[in-house]
Amino acid sequence: MRYSQLFTKTIKEAPADETAKNAQLLIRAGYIHKEMAGVYSYLPLGKIVLDNIAQIVREEINAIGGSEVELSILQPKDIWEKTDRWDDEKVDNWFKSTLKNGTEVGISLTNEEQLANALRSFISSYQDLPVYIYQIQKKFRNELRAKSGLMRGREFLMKDLYSFSRSQKEHDEFYEKAATAYKKIYGRLGIGDITYRTYASGGIFSKYSDEFQTLSDVGEDTIYIDERKKIAVNKEVFNDEVLRELGLKKDELVEKPAVEVGNIFSLGTKYADALDVHYMDEKGSRNSIIMGSYGFGISRMMGLLAEHFADENGIIWPESIAPFKVYLAVFGADNTVLKQAEKLYEDLQKSGVEVLFDDRDVRPGEKFADADLIGCPHRVVVSEKSLKVGGVEYKKRDFDKSQIMKTDELHKQLA
RNA sequence: CGGGGAUUGGCGCAGUUGGCUAGCGCGCGCGCUUUGGGAGCGCGAGGUCGCCGGUUCGAGUCCGGCAUCCCCGACCA
Secondary structure: OEEHOOOOOOOOOOOOOOOOOOHOOOOOOOEEEEEEEEEEEEHHHHHHHHHHHHHHHHHHHHHHOEEEEOOOOOEEEHHHHHHOOOOOOOOOEEEEEHHHOOOOEEEEEHHHHHHHHHHHOOOOOOHHHHHHEEEEEEEEEEOOOOOOOEEEOOOOEEEEEEEEOOOOOHHHHHHHHHHHHHHHHHOOOOHHHEEEEEEEEEEOOOOEEEEEEEEEOOOOOOEEEEEOOOOEEEEHOOOHHHHOOOOOOOHHEEEEEEEEEEEEEEEEEEHHHHHOOEEEEOOOEEEEEEEEEEEEEEEHHHHHHHHHOOEEEEEOOOOOOOOOOOEEEEEOOOOOHHHHHHHOOOOOHHHOOOEEEEOOOOOHHHHHHHHHHHOOOOEEEEEEHHOOOEEEEEEEEOOOOEEOHHHHHHHHHHO
């Protein structure tokens, strides 16, 4: 993409109404636009990053048998009444609206009811199960207090997966598979080393749920980590009895702030039973369906990554999710130089390298500053100076020094 | 929802005990000079000072109410 075609513009000073680093960086670099507290629009660069994160999640969930769907955002009230989650006393962060004819509808904040209910049309036999259904879609939650930029919004992008199993054993096996898939995702996003599977409060059907917590100073959660075992316990369930049960020793644990970047739950038969969805087994008797839900905040992850992968000059995206692999700048308005840059831009694209080509007629300093702020992992400069010494100038975003390369060498470097 | 802070051109800010035509920096447009880490000079465009009401000869400034934003706390099935 050509920089000159970008809809956005970088700004030097962070807006005064944001104090969260992730929001400041993403707004300054032109990734997002704030609409109101806790609600952001994604601009061209931001949309690409969001899609890149979603794609990694999609690939790993598909790999464990997930089927992607897109559920409606408007939801009927009656299914929520069946599970007793419609009342504002029970769930206080609903957005609700009313149709012209007076019918109340809910605006999607999660989808257990909806999906379990839809299952009735398609699941009747043990031969139809298990199924693993997920979507990557906006969620709306009427948070009392949105905060920390993308970390806690009222509208956010989430991957939500729901498993429907025939037995506890079948459920448990998938649950572990999902946990493994999550680990792979964090690895691909570059935060595998600071993300911990964490015991958290479970609910009715299991003592614990599993959260994935990434260490971060902006985290809302406090976790206790056992570095040797690579697991952690959320403060909300932290006590002597729990530690004994989990075989953890208090003096081996380290307390750290963390961000919840995933949460997997066993839901037992509560939802399917409440919505009266069952399956027939081999012997012809009706059985309950066991559910699990597996959340992953895509937009929150974008905020976390921007916050984590950054220095004083801007963002440093991991290659796996960067909007473009390369920031290519051309200096000066000399025709020969411009032609060389254009050619390099085309050649790189032909070989499948995503390039943001800064074709603006602005001074070098501004291009350097924008390159750092936007944070593509590789920077290439074509200039009279570089051509004179035989090539182009290459620098990794997180390196101090650049080097001169011939273009074929550069192609190899970026391959 | 409790507490604290804020709201003045697109962005960041100043504006004294109420007083002339509301300023500055960035950004934007034009011109000239520049051209390797957000250039310099000049000219210029752009603001019903968050909204409603009140006090006053006169309100960005004082008073009341409301809205919005940020932070702390509570909340986060």
